[in-house]
Amino acid sequence: MQGRDLKKENDWFDRPASRRLLWRLLYGACTVSVLLELVLIATHQRHGHFGKTSPDGWWFFYALLGFIACALMILAAKGLGAWLKRPEDYYAETEETTLPEDIDESLR
C-alpha cells in the first residue's frame, strides 16, 4: 500500500524472536495436553469404547494417533505426489490474459 509507513506495519510473525516463541508455545501445548492425560489416568477416567483391550484405552492413544496418522498422510501425499503431480499447463488450457470480472476493480 502506497503512503503507508512501512515501519508501522505489523510484521510480528516474520521476526525470528516471535517464531522462536511460537515454536516454544507449540511444544508447550503438546506437552501440556499429553500431561493432562495423567490426570485422567489418576482419576480413573481413562477407558476405551471398544471392549477391555480397546486400543483407544491405551495411554496417550490420541497423541500417538495424531502424530502417526498425520505423518503417514504427509508421507503418502509426498509419495503419491511424485506420481500424480503435473505441470500447471498439463491439460493445455488457455491461460486468461485479463483478470476475471469478479476481482477487485482496482486491480483490473
Add this chain to the structure above:
Amino acid sequence: MNPFAEIHPALILLVGALFVPLFRGVWRSAWTILLPVLALAAVSALPSPGEGAQWTGWTLRVLPWVNEPLTFLRVDGLSKAFAYIFTINAIAAFVFAFYVKESGQHVAALVYIGAALGAVFAGDLVSLYVFWEVMAVASTFVILARRTEKAKGSAYRYVLIHLLGGLFFLAGLAITVAQTGSIAFDGFDFGTEQNAGTWLILLGFLVNAAAPPFSAWLSDAYPEASVTGGLILSAYTTKTAVYALLRGYEGWEPLIWVGCIMSIYGIIYALLENDMRRILAYSIINQVGFMVCAAGIGGPIAISGATAHAFCHIIYKSLLWMSAGAVLYRVGKSKCTDLGGLYKTMPWTLTFGTIGALAISAVPLTSGFTSKTIILHAAEQEHLFWPWLILEAASAGVFLHAGIKFPYFVFFNQDRGLRPKEAPPSMLLAMGALSFLCLYLGIHPQPLYDILPYHVDYNAWTVPHVIAQTQLLMLSALVFFLFLPMLKRTATISLDTDWFYRKGGDAFYWLADKSLNAINAAASRFFLGKVVDGVTNFFESGLPRLACLFMTPIWKLMGHDTAEIEEERHALFRRAKIGAFPVSITAFCAVILLGLLTAYYYAAGK
C-alpha cells in the same frame, strides 16, 4: 394466523429470482438478501411434526401411472434442519456478495438454492428428481458466470458428469417404480430392498456427494467459479446428496467404507494442492465423507450427528470459502505459491478464516467439536472400530490440510510483497456473522441439537473428550510444522479421476479423427475417384467397345482381313462414341429390336 404458514420456501427463491433483473444497484443486492430471509421465515413457520412424524403439503395428482400424488412439501426433522441451514447460509452468502453488480449470477444462484430447498422438501422420488436436475443446470450457470475460458471448460465437464449422475438416478427411479408401483422416497431397507433400481439411485446420489471415482467434478469446477459462486456452490449440491443418503440409504453398510475412503482421499489431495480454493474443494470431499459414513452407520445418533455436522459444516465451509474469496477478490491470485504474508494487511479476513479453519478441525469451543464428534460417538456406540479409527485419523488430517495449511500458506509463510486492502465491509459482515455462529454453536450447541431429526443425548464437553481432542490436534499441528519442508508448495496440479475423461476425451477425439476421417478419406477416394470415373468411362467408351466386340466376328464372317477389320472397328468406335450413325443403320437396328420384342411377346404369350 402466521402470514408465512405453508408457503413453500423454495417457491420464494425460485419466483424471486425472476425479479432480480428488474432491480438495479444496491436495490438488487438488497432484494437478493431479502429473498433468503423470507425463505428462512417460511421454513421456520412450517409445522414441526415431532420426532418420527411427517407433515405433507403441496400435493399434486398428475402422474397417471401411479396411485400417489407428487408431494412438494414434506416436513419432518430431517428436511427442516437442512432447510434451516440452506436458507441461513444463503443469507450470509448474499450479504457477502453485496458488491456483485452482475445479475445473471444471482439469478442462477437463487434458482440453484431454491432447487436445493425443493429437493430437501420433495416427498417422492419424481419431484426429488426434478429438483435434482434443476440444481445441476442452475449450478452450471453459476460456474459459467465467471466467464473465463477455464470456467467454461470445467462447467462443460461438470454438467456432463451431473447429467450422468441424473441418468443413474432416472434409470434407478424407473426400475424402482416399475417394481414397486410406488414413487415413495422414505428409506430403502438394506436387507430387503437391494436391487438394480435402488443401487442405481444410490449411484446417482453418490455422484452428487462427490464420492470417488465420481468426485473430480467438485475440485475441477468449484475453484473455477467466481468469488461468490464458489462459496454458494460449496454448500448445496453435496449436502443435498447427504440429505438424500440420510433419508434413503440409512444403514447401507457399504456407505461406511465409501465415507472412510472419501475422508482420507480428500486429505491426501488437499495436501498435494497448490490452489487455495482447490484445497477447500478437496476438504469438502473429506467432510462429506464423515456424513456419508454416518448414513452407512444408521440409527438415530448417526443420522442426527450427520445432520448436525452438515449444519455446522455448511457454516464453517462457507466461512472458509469467504475468506479465500476475499483474498482472491483483493489479490486476484489463488495459488499458495503466489500468496503469503497477507496477515499484515488483511487481519480481519485472517481472523475469520482462522475461526473457520479451527471449526472444520473440530477444535474445542468451535462448532466442529460439538457436531462432528457425534458421528464418532455413533461409530463408538455401534462398535465399528476400523471406521472409527479412520475417521479419528481423518479428523487429525483435517487440521493439517484445512486447519493449518490453508491459513498458513495464504496469510503467513513467505512475504511476497502483497499489500492488499482489507476485505470490503459486506464481506467482513458476512464472515463475522458466520464466525459468531461457529463459536456460538461450539459453546452452546443446544439450539442446534433441538432441531435435529432425533433427540440426541450427547455431551461433547466431557473432560476426557476435550483432552483427547486437544492431544490429537496439538500433535497434528506439531507434525505439520516438523514436516513443513515436505509440504513446500510447488506450482503443479495433481491428476485426479477427471484425467480419464479429460485425456480420455482427447484420446477419443484423436481415435475418432484418425479412424472415421480415414474411412471418410478412403471412401472419398474410392467413390469420387474410382467409381465415378469408371461409370463415366463405361458410358463414354465402354458401349462403343462392346459394339466393336459384337461386330468383329460378323466382319470376319464377311471375309474382311485384319487390316480392314481394324479400320472398320476404328470407324465404328468413333461413330458410336459421338452417337453419329447413318439413318439407315439406326433404322435397321430399330427394326431388329422391334422384331425381337414382337417375337418375345408371342413367345411369352404362349
